[in-house]
Amino acid sequence: MSLTHAILGLLTITPMTGYELKTQAFDNTIKYFWQADQAQIYRTLSAMAEQGWVESTLEIQEDRPNRKVYHITEAGLEELRRWLHTEQPLPVHRDPFLVQMFFAGQLDSATVLNHIARQRAAHQALLEQYKQLPVPPLNDPDLDHSRLFWRLTLEMGITTEKTYLDWLDQCEAAVREMIEANAQNPSANPWLKDSKA
Amino acid sequence: MSLTHAILGLLTITPMTGYELKTQAFDNTIKYFWQADQAQIYRTLSAMAEQGWVESTLEIQEDRPNRKVYHITEAGLEELRRWLHTEQPLPVHRDPFLVQMFFAGQLDSATVLNHIARQRAAHQALLEQYKQLPVPPLNDPDLDHSRLFWRLTLEMGITTEKTYLDWLDQCEAAVREMIEANAQNPSANPWLKDSKA
DNA sequence: TTTCATTATATGATTTTACATATACAATAA
DNA sequence: TTATTGTATATGTAAAATCATATAATGAAA
Incomplete structure (x- = not known):
C-alpha cells in the first residue's frame, strides 16, 4: 500500500x-x-x-x-x-457529495443550493490552505529536483480545488436556471418548494 | 456509508x-x-x-x-x-501516482517520463469512456431534473480528467525543461541517467 | 480441445480505513 | 477554576474495501 x-x-x-x-x-x-x-x-x-x-x-x-x-x-x-519504479493504479474516486448531486433531482432546489454553498466554502478553505504552503513557484531559481516535484503536485492540488469550485458555480447557475424555467412553467412541480425565498 | x-x-x-x-x-x-x-x-x-x-x-x-x-x-x-438532506464530508483523495510524483526527484528522468506517459494513456482512456456516456448535454431541451444532475456530475468527471491530462502535460514539460537545464550544467547529476535517449 | 469471456451470485480472508478513547503534562483561554 | 488546546504515543473495535476463489451454464476463440 x-x-x-x-x-x-x-x-x-x-x-x-x-x-x-x-x-x-x-x-x-x-x-x-x-x-x-x-x-x-x-x-x-x-x-x-x-x-x-x-x-x-x-x-x-x-x-x-x-x-x-x-x-x-x-x-x-x-x-x-x-x-x-512500479506503475501505479489510477486514483480511486469517492466523493459522497457527487453521489448526492447525482440524485439531487429528488431534492428541492433550496436544499440543493444550500448543499452547494456549504461544499463551496469547504473547498475554498482547502484552496486557501494549499496556496499558503511554502513551496517555491515553478519559475523560481531555487527549484531543485525535489522541489520541482513538490511544486508540481501542489499545483495539482490547487488546480483540482479551483476546478471543483468552478464546477460548483456551474451547478449553482444550472440550478438557478432550472428554477427560472420552472417558475414560468404553470405545471409547477414540487422541486420549487421553498426555493422562491 | x-x-x-x-x-x-x-x-x-x-x-x-x-x-x-x-x-x-x-x-x-x-x-x-x-x-x-x-x-x-x-x-x-x-x-x-x-x-x-x-x-x-x-x-x-x-x-x-x-x-x-x-x-x-x-x-x-x-x-x-x-x-x-445531510451535509457530506469532503472527498478523500488517494492517488498513488501523485505520491510517486512527490518523490520523483529520486528517480531518473527517463523513468519519470515513462510513468507520466502511462498515466496519461490511462486517464485519456477514462476520458473517452466518460465522453461516450449517453447523457444529454446541458443545453438539451430533454434535460429534466434528474438528467440535469446526471449531466452535471458527468461534466465533473470529464473536467477532472481533462485537468489531470493538462497537469500531466505540464509535468512532462517541466521534466523536459529540467533535463535541458541539467544538460547545460557540467556538474551533471545521476538524474540524467538514461534520459538522453 | 482447452481456454477464455460473459452472465450471475456468493463466501473466505485479509488489508485498510475510520472512529473512539486512554494517558499525561503544560500552557492558555473562558 | 474549569475547560480546552497542544504535544505525543498507543490500543480497541468496527466498518469498509480489496483480493481471491467457487459455482455453473453458454458460447467464442485460440
Missing part, C-alpha cells in the same frame, strides 16, 4: 515522529493526494519497523511526552526505490 | 440485480465519483435487505444463472431522502 511508501518517502526528507508525520506532512502538505488517519500512521510505523524499513530512537523530554523519532534504513530506501 | 445510498439512489431509477449495479451503474456510469467492488455490492445488498431498505425477487433463467432483482422499499426511499 502507498501509505507505507508515502512514509518512506517522507522519512528520506528528514527523520520524524509519528506526530510530525501526521500534523506536518500529511495534514498540511500532502493531504490533497494521500490522507491518513493518526492511528493508521502509528500502526504502519510499527509494522514498518518490524519489516526493518525504519528504525526509531527515543528522545526523552521532560515537560512533554517522549518522542519516537523514526528514520529510514537502507532496506527501507531499497523498498522505496523499488516502489518508485 | 455512501455505497448504501448510492445503491438506494440507483434503485430509484429502476430495479436491478447486483450484477447490473456493478457492470452498468458503477463501472460504466458513476465510477468517477464512487467505485465499488463486486463483492462489496453483493454484501451491501444483503445488509440492506436485512435492514428492510430493499427487497429482491428471484428471476429464474434457464441457460444462465438466476437473477436476484432488487427494488427499493418505502423504508429505503425514506432513508435515501433523509441522507440526501
